Amino acid sequence: MSAHQMARLAELENQAFSLMGRLHVVLRRETGRITDVEYMRIDPAYCRHLIQLAAQTGHADLEKIAERLFEIYFGEGGLFVTEPPKPPLLERLNNTAVPRTVAPLAEPAMPADSAAPTVRATISNVTHTYSGDAVPESAADPKGDQHYVGRLR
C-alpha cells in the first residue's frame, strides 16, 4: 500500500471516529439507543445496522451522519471495502506491547550518557512496532483465528 493510500485511509478513519461520536450522542438523545463506537469500527454487520437505524429515524442530522458514514465504510474505496476490519484496539495493543523490564533496585544508576542510547532504542522499537499496519506476523493472528489456519477440520 502506498504512503498516499495509507494517509487517505488514516484520514477516513479520523472522520469516521468523529462521526461515530456524534452518532452516539445524537442517537442516544433522540432514541435512547446506546452505540459502541469501537465495535462499529471492527464489525461491518454492526456498523451497517446502526447506519440503517440512523437513516430510518427521520432526524436530519442523523441522516447526514449515516450517509457520510456509509460512504466512508461501504462506499467506493471505503474502509471495509479496501481492507478487512482491524482487530479490536485492546487486542492490537496487547499484541504489540513491549515486555516491561524492571531494573534491579541494587543496580547503580547509569550515567546519563550511557542510558541515552538504550532509551532511544526502546522508543525506536515502539515507534517501529506502531508504524502503520506493520504488525509482526506472529502477533497479527489472535489465538482464536488459529483454528482455521492451515486446516478446516
Add this chain to the structure above:
Amino acid sequence: MARRHVYGYYALRALLSNLCLSLPAAAQQVSQVLTRPGLVEQSSISSGDTAWLLTSTALVVLMTIPGLALFYAGMVRKKNVLGTMAHSFAACCVASVLWVVVGYSLAFTPGSLFIGGLDRVMLDGVAYLKEAGKVSIHPLAPTVPESVFLMFQMAFAIITPALITGAFAERMKFSALLIFTALWSLLVYAPVAHWVWEPGGWLAARGVLDFAGGTVVHINAGVSGLVAAVMLGRRQGFGREPMPPHNLTFTVIGASLLWVGWFGFNAGSAVAADGRAGMAMLVTHVAAAVAALAWMAAEWVTRRKPSVLGIVSGSVAGLVAITPASGFVGVTGALVIGTVAGVACYWGATSLKSILRYDDSLDVFGVHAVGGVVGALLTGVFADRTISGVSGTVDVQLIGVFVTLLYSAIATALILWVIKMAIGLRIAPEAEREGLDISQHGEQIA
C-alpha cells in the same frame, strides 16, 4: 431408431478393435461368454424394481445437486461460494452428456478386460418398443429397463468427478475444470467402473467386491483429489492466514442431503426392491450414525470440543466406508466399519494432512480415499455369505484398492499435466485474492 453411426465412430471402433487384438487371449474369451445388453419382453420387467431404481436415481442426483454443492459451498470462503457450487453443477452437466455419448458404453458393455465396447455409443440399441412389447435391459439389472439402469449409473458418473472438485477448491480455472471433468470421466472413471462392475472387467473377474462404489467412486475420487491438490499447489496464504468457512449451515444441510441420498446410492445398487436392498439401507444408516459418533468422540478427546463440522464429516466418512460393503455385510460389520472409518478419517483429515502439508481444501483424500480404503478392506473381512451369496478376502480387496490408487493417480496426473500445458490449471494470484465468484463468473453474493 435414427442411424447414429458416423465416420468418427467407425474410426474409433476400428481403433479399439486393433487395441483389443493386442490384449491377451484370455481377455477376448471372457468377453465372448458374457451376456450383452439386449431386448426382452416387456412382461419380464418388474414394476417394483423399476420404481425403486427410478427413486434411487433421483436420490443419487440429489446427492450432487444440491447435496454436495451445499456441503462444499459451506466450507469455502464467502468469495468462492458460487464458484464452488458451479463446480458441482457443471460436473453434473459435463458427465451427463459424456455418459450418454460414450461413457456408458465404455463402462458397461462387454469389450475387453480393461475397457468396454462401443455398442452403446450414443445409446445405440437402448430401446423401448411399445407396440412390439419389447424393452432393452442390461444383464446386471434384468428386471428394469436399460434406460433406468444407465440413468442410475449416470448419477454415479456425475458425483465422482464432482467429489474431486473439493480438493482443489478456491483456486482452479473454471475452463480447466470443465476439460478435466470431461477427460477424467472418460479416461479414469469409465475404465475403473468397467474393471470393477462390468462382469467382464478384470477386477470383477478376480473377485473384488465393491457393492456401490467404494473403489470406483470414493478411492478413485479421493486419490485423484490428492494428486490434483498437489499439482495445483497450495492456496495463497495456506498455513499462514485463517480461511474460515463461509457458512457451516450449508454444510450441515448438504451432509444431511448426502445421508438421505446415500440410501439411493447403496440400496439402489441392489438394482431390485428386495431384502438385500433393505439390508443395504439398514447398514448404510447404522454406519453413518456410528461413524459420526466415532469422529465426534475422537475430536472431543483430542481437542476438547466436538465440532459440528466434525460430526457431519464423520457421518460422511461412515457413508463412504459402508459403500463397498453395503450389500455384503450385516449390522455387526456396519458398526465396526463405521467406527473404524470415523476415527481413521478424522486422522486422515487432520493429522495426516498436517504431516504431509498438502492443501486438500475440503479433505477429499482424508475422507473419501481413507474411508474408501477402510471400507474396501473391511468388506473382505465382514462380507456375509448369507446376505450376498459371496464371501470376500482381504488380499483380493487389497489388489482392487492398490490398482485403483495407482491407476487413478497416474492417469489424473497425466490429464492435469496436459491441461496445464494447454491452458493452465490455476487462476492468477490477483484473481485468487478476488475470489472465484467475481474472477471466474462475474457474480458475487451479498
